[in-house]
Amino acid sequence: MKNAPHLSASIVAFFGAVLAAVLFVVYAGRFEQKYIHGVAQLDFHQVLKGQVLQRLAFKQDDLLVFYGSSEVVLIPNDYQAYKYFKDYPTGFMVFTVANKGTSMLSMAQDLAALGPDMRGEKFVVSFAPATVTMGPGGAMNADNYDPNFSELHALELTFSSYISWETKHLAAQRMLDYPNTLTERPLLKFALQALADGSTLGKIKYALAWPLGKLQISIINIQDHYAVWDFIRHQSTEKLRVTRKEATIDWGADIAKADELQKKRSDGNTYGVDNDRWARGEELMANLPPAGSKDERFIENVKIALEWRDMQILLRIVKELDGHPLMLGRPMNVGLWEALGYSEEAQNVYYEMLHQTVDPFGYPVIDFKEYGRDKYFSADMASHSSPKGWMYINEILDDFYHDRIH
Amino acid sequence: MKSLMTFITTVSTNYWVRTALLTAYYFAIIVALILMYGEGNFEPAEFIYQGY
Numbered sequence: 001m002k003n004a005p006h007l008s009a010s011i012v013a014f015f016g017a018v019l020a021a022v023l024f025v026v027y028a029g030r031f032e033q034k035y036i037h038g039v040a041q042l043d044f045h046q047v048l049k050g051q052v053l054q055r056l057a058f059k060q061d062d063l064l065v066f067y068g069s070s071e072v073v074l075i076p077n078d079y080q081a082y083k084y085f086k087d088y089p090t091g092f093m094v095f096t097v098a099n100k101g102t103s104m105l106s107m108a109q110d111l112a113a114l115g116p117d118m119r120g121e122k123f124v125v126s127f128a129p130a131t132v133t134m135g136p137g138g139a140m141n142a143d144n145y146d147p148n149f150s151e152l153h154a155l156e157l158t159f160s161s162y163i164s165w166e167t168k169h170l171a172a173q174r175m176l177d178y179p180n181t182l183t184e185r186p187l188l189k190f191a192l193q194a195l196a197d198g199s200t201l202g203k204i205k206y207a208l209a210w211p212l213g214k215l216q217i218s219i220i221n222i223q224d225h226y227a228v229w230d231f232i233r234h235q236s237t238e239k240l241r242v243t244r245k246e247a248t249i250d251w252g253a254d255i256a257k258a259d260e261l262q263k264k265r266s267d268g269n270t271y272g273v274d275n276d277r278w279a280r281g282e283e284l285m286a287n288l289p290p291a292g293s294k295d296e297r298f299i300e301n302v303k304i305a306l307e308w309r310d311m312q313i314l315l316r317i318v319k320e321l322d323g324h325p326l327m328l329g330r331p332m333n334v335g336l337w338e339a340l341g342y343s344e345e346a347q348n349v350y351y352e353m354l355h356q357t358v359d360p361f362g363y364p365v366i367d368f369k370e371y372g373r374d375k376y377f378s379a380d381m382a383s384h385s386s387p388k389g390w391m392y393i394n395e396i397l398d399d400f401y402h403d404r405i406h
Numbered sequence: 407m408k409s410l411m412t413f414i415t416t417v418s419t420n421y422w423v424r425t426a427l428l429t430a431y432y433f434a435i436i437v438a439l440i441l442m443y444g445e446g447n448f449e450p451a452e453f454i455y456q457g458y
Contacts, residue, residue, distance in 0.1 A: 005428055014436065047448045226446070
C-alpha cells in the first residue's frame with residue numbers, strides 16, 4: 001500500500017463515506033420514529049414516493065395505513081379519515097398514503113416495496129369505480145401514472161426477493177406499458193424487459209442486473225431517509241404535536257351532520273353533486289340519451305378494464321407478502337349515471353367484476369353498493385367521497401381496526 | 407517563509423500525514439459529489455386532472 005498512497009487513501013475515504021451514511025440512517029431512523037405520529041396528521045406530499053414513512057407507519061400499532069387515490073384527497077373536508085381520527089378517539093389514527101391519479105399498478109409497486117414489513121399487518125386499499133368506468137381502456141392513462149411513478153417502488157418490486165417470479169413477470173408486462181417512466185432509467189427498463197420476457201435468456205439478464213438493482217435501492221433508501229428527515233425538521237413543533245382524546249363516537253349524529261353539509265354543498269342540482277363540480281354534469285345533462293342506451297358499450301368496457309388485471313397483481317403481491325388488507329370501494333351514483341344512459345343493471349357489472357377479482361383472494365371487500373341510491377355519498381360523478389361518504393368510510397375503518405370486519 | 411517551506415516539505419514526505427491528507431481530499435470529493443447529485447426527489451409531479 002505504501003507504493004500506492006492514492007489507492008489506500010481513496011479506499012479509506014470510500015469506507016468512511018459508507019460509515020457516515022450508515023450512521024446517518026441510524027440517526028434518521030430514530031428521528032423518524034419520534035415524529036411518525038405527528039407526520040400522520042400532515043400532508044407529506046413531498047416524500048410520498050419514498051417508503052421510509054410507510055414502513056414505519058406499518059410498525060405502529062395505533063396507525064392504520066390507508067392507501068388510495070383521488071377519492072381520498074381530491075375533495076378536502078373535515079370528515080376525511082386523517083382529520084376525523086386525528087385525536088385517536090377510539091385508539092387509532094389513519095396514516096394516509098394517497099395522491100390524485102394513483103392507480104392499482106402504482107399502489108402495487110408501493111406495497112411491494114414494503115417487503116416483509118407487511119407480514120401480518122392490517123391496512124386499507126381504497127379505490128373508486130371511475131378508473132374502470134371512465135379511464136381509457138379501464139386504466140389510468142400515462143398522464144396520471146407517470147407523475148405518481150416512484151423509481152424506488154418500481155425497483156423494489158422488480159428486484160424483490162419476497163415476490164414470486166410469476167407475479168413480477170405480470171407486473172413487468174404492465175409497467176412496460178408506460179415507457180415514459182423508463183426512458184431515463186436504463187437499469188430498471190433492462191430488468192423489466194428481462195422479467196417480461198420470461199425466457200431463460202431473460203432470467204440470465206435479470207440475474208446480471210440484480211446486484212446493480214439492489215445497490216441502487218440502497219442508495220435511494222438513504223436519499224429517502226434524508227428527504228424525510230429534511231421534511232420533518234422543517235415542520236413546526238405545533239404541527240407535529242399529537243393529541244390523544246378518547247371519545248365515544250355518535251355515528252348516527254355525525255352522519256346526519258355530514259348529510260346536512262353535503263345537501264348544502266350540492267343545492268344547485270338534483271344529483272347530490274358539489275356545486276363547484278357540477279359544470280361537467282350540467283354539460284352532459286344538456287343532451288340526455290335514452291335510458292340504458294349506453295349499456296352495451298359500458299358493460300363491454302368494464303369487463304375488459306385493465307384495472308382488474310392491475311388489481312390482481314396488487315392482490316398477488318399482498319398475498320405473497322402475507323398482508324391483511326381491506327379492499328374499500330365506493331358506490332356509483334346510480335341516479336346520475338342512469339340519467340346519462342347507463343342502467344342500474346349495467347352499473348352492477350362493475351360490482352360483479354370487483355368481487356370476481358377480489359373474492360378468490362379471500363380478503364374483505366366493502367363496495368358500498370347499498371349506498372348507490374344515496375346521492376349524497378359522493379361529491380361528483382367519479383365517486384370522490386363527500387363528507388357524508390367519509391362518515392360511512394370512517395365507521396368501516398373503525399370496525400376494521402377493531403377487528404369487527406374480517 | 408523558510409520555516410513554512412520546511413514544514414510543507416516535512417509534511418509531504420511523511421507517509422502518514424500524506425495519506426491522511428489524501429484521504430481527506432478523496433472524502434471531500436465524495437461529499438461534494440453527494441451534495442451535487444445525491445438528493446433524491448420523492449414528490450409526485452404536478453397532477454393533470456383528467457376530468458373524471
